[in-house]
Amino acid sequence: xxxESVSNxxxxxxxxxSKAKPNKSSIEKGKSQYYAYLIPGLLLFLIVVxxxxxxxxxxxxxxxxxxxxxxxxGFENYQKLFQDDxxxxxxxxxxxxxxxxxxxxxxxxxxxxxxxxxxxxxRFGNGISAFMRAGFYMPQVIPITITGxxxxxxxxxxxxxxxxxxxxxxxxxxxAVPNWLGDANTAIWSLSVIMVWIQIxxxxxxxxxxxxxxxxxxxxxxxxxxxxxFQRFRIIILAQLGPEIGVVLLTTMVAALKVFGPVxxxxxxxxxxxxxxxxxxxxFHFFTTHKVGYGAAVATILALLLTVLSIIIxxxxxxxxxxxxxx
Amino acid sequence: MTTASTKAAPTPKIKSSAxxxxxxxxxxxxxxxxFAVIAxxxxxxxxxxxxxxxxxxxxxxxxxxxxxxxxxxxxIKFWKESDFPVRFWNSTWTSLLGAxxxxxxxxxxxxxxxxxxxxxxTWILGxxxxxxxxxxxxxxxxxxxxxxxxxxxxxLLSIALIFGITGIAFxxxxxxxxxxxxxNELVEAAKIDGANAWQMMTRVVLPILRPTLMVIMVMVxxxxxxxxxIPLVLLPSNDNMTVALSIALTSxxxxxxxxYRAAAALLGAAPSILFFIIFQRSLMRGVTMGSSK
Numbered sequence: 001x002x003x004e005s006v007s008n009x010x011x012x013x014x015x016x017x018s019k020a021k022p023n024k025s026s027i028e029k030g031k032s033q034y035y036a037y038l039i040p041g042l043l044l045f046l047i048v049v050x051x052x053x054x055x056x057x058x059x060x061x062x063x064x065x066x067x068x069x070x071x072x073x074g075f076e077n078y079q080k081l082f083q084d085d086x087x088x089x090x091x092x093x094x095x096x097x098x099x100x101x102x103x104x105x106x107x108x109x110x111x112x113x114x115x116x117x118x119x120x121x122x123r124f125g126n127g128i129s130a131f132m133r134a135g136f137y138m139p140q141v142i143p144i145t146i147t148g149x150x151x152x153x154x155x156x157x158x159x160x161x162x163x164x165x166x167x168x169x170x171x172x173x174x175x176a177v178p179n180w181l182g183d184a185n186t187a188i189w190s191l192s193v194i195m196v197w198i199q200i201x202x203x204x205x206x207x208x209x210x211x212x213x214x215x216x217x218x219x220x221x222x223x224x225x226x227x228x229x230f231q232r233f234r235i236i237i238l239a240q241l242g243p244e245i246g247v248v249l250l251t252t253m254v255a256a257l258k259v260f261g262p263v264x265x266x267x268x269x270x271x272x273x274x275x276x277x278x279x280x281x282x283x284f285h286f287f288t289t290h291k292v293g294y295g296a297a298v299a300t301i302l303a304l305l306l307t308v309l310s311i312i313i314x315x316x317x318x319x320x321x322x323x324x325x326x327x
Numbered sequence: 328m329t330t331a332s333t334k335a336a337p338t339p340k341i342k343s344s345a346x347x348x349x350x351x352x353x354x355x356x357x358x359x360x361x362f363a364v365i366a367x368x369x370x371x372x373x374x375x376x377x378x379x380x381x382x383x384x385x386x387x388x389x390x391x392x393x394x395x396x397x398x399x400x401x402x403i404k405f406w407k408e409s410d411f412p413v414r415f416w417n418s419t420w421t422s423l424l425g426a427x428x429x430x431x432x433x434x435x436x437x438x439x440x441x442x443x444x445x446x447x448x449t450w451i452l453g454x455x456x457x458x459x460x461x462x463x464x465x466x467x468x469x470x471x472x473x474x475x476x477x478x479x480x481x482x483l484l485s486i487a488l489i490f491g492i493t494g495i496a497f498x499x500x501x502x503x504x505x506x507x508x509x510x511n512e513l514v515e516a517a518k519i520d521g522a523n524a525w526q527m528m529t530r531v532v533l534p535i536l537r538p539t540l541m542v543i544m545v546m547v548x549x550x551x552x553x554x555x556x557i558p559l560v561l562l563p564s565n566d567n568m569t570v571a572l573s574i575a576l577t578s579x580x581x582x583x584x585x586x587y588r589a590a591a592a593l594l595g596a597a598p599s600i601l602f603f604i605i606f607q608r609s610l611m612r613g614v615t616m617g618s619s620k
Binding site: 033034035036037038040041042044045048049050051052053055056059066112115116119120122123124125131132134135136137138139141142143144145146148149150151152153154156159160161164165168169197200202205206209254257258260261264265278279282283286287292295296298299300302303306307309310311313 | 346347348349353356357360361363364365367368370371373374385389390391432433435436438439440442443444445451455456457458460461462463464465466467468469470472473489492493495496499523524528549552553555556559560570571572574575585588589591592595596599600602603607610611614615
């Protein structure tokens, strides 16, 4: 038996373990031995992750080319950043990616997941719906660099699949077809569409597992009452999927702000700065211009923004957890 | 947990006789969804179809046509020229070692939090939760500097260690969220029997949690395999490149030949598709773990 099924069974029975504590002193004595198990993981984590993070913050207050001694300059990097148009532009693109990676996939994902779970599966079998889910999920399992190589190839202005189709099958003139990733006007939108293609599978998988958690008697009762599928979708499914929708929205937002690989492999932030994003912008200053302090300042701001977002995630999840306990 | 498996979800056992009637509308919906899935997989089909096409066919018929004279010549040539087996081995052992470190240390930490219920556990979890949203860009330069200082720069061990340690926050969070639902009766019973923390872990918690840990290990392995920035910065030399890295950095070399680029994309995607087919159930369970909490 798996741990999940055990814990599912236990969830109902064990009310709140913290309330039932028999012998306090013996438990406190027993507790102290558990600190030993905390130490190795926490120590490695503090040294490598937290240590690096604080060192990065320190670098952001210096002028440094990566060799020699960093020179303390206070807030100079930050002051320059706030006057740097590319910096603001990179965050604009990051927010556009929130649309492409978070909002649009959430909408489509809820709809497709409930279609597969609630409409296709009962009529055509679970095998079919599982196969469809796997198909949508495929772009998620491929390394992002490979996705990049694949799409650069598909969108090649001359030999690419898309433009070959436009020229050969739709008879567009070969000088009238778009240079999808090479034109400053279309590059960011091409990337956005590719991000939708990548992200949908994730939202479908999470929402389908959320639907499996729902009480089937609810939708059955609605069906008996003569509700149409769309009414059921709106009233029952959307209302019940609240926790999953919250988690998906916020985790994908975090992912959208962190985008690096797709930009690196498909556009290198260009043409010009047309697809610049914060993560790539900081990488660019670390390893191309060697303005390490400047790059570190970008990374620090990005990290702060993400920290704020993740605290929101925690808050939302806590609120949901306390709701669940009340139920 | 969302992974409602055996007990909670009665749905999987619908026999074909128990299926609902299929109306005309339902067939329309069905074909629409099938069409959508085919569209989603179309890029992969294009990579495959053109990787096995001859350059002459590609020029004559374009990329959309079905390969008239299928040949694995390019795939094999690319396999050899890119030293694919070396890359495959580099990716595999670093991802595996990283996943093992992540799960082992994450389990120990989560055990102290979930079963030990040590003081300040909410704070520790909060720090971990915030930490795994830190972008890698905010860590990479210090890691790069440190790797150079201690002689691990351009050494595959460095990425395995960094994968492993940076993953601890994530695995601790996930495992301790599973452990909050661990049957309390078992823990209490073991305590009454006089089990100490070590015995409790090895004899009570680990046996029950092993399937969950395997699920997380599979998921972390695949994440590591797909990792890009850390290998990009820390592994400059050709011999040390991973699959994901080498194909991204060298694809420009065969830029002129579309069928070669298709072969590169195909070979780069193939191991991941294979892992997905083998570990689909585990991966799906891992991805959905903790999503409704």
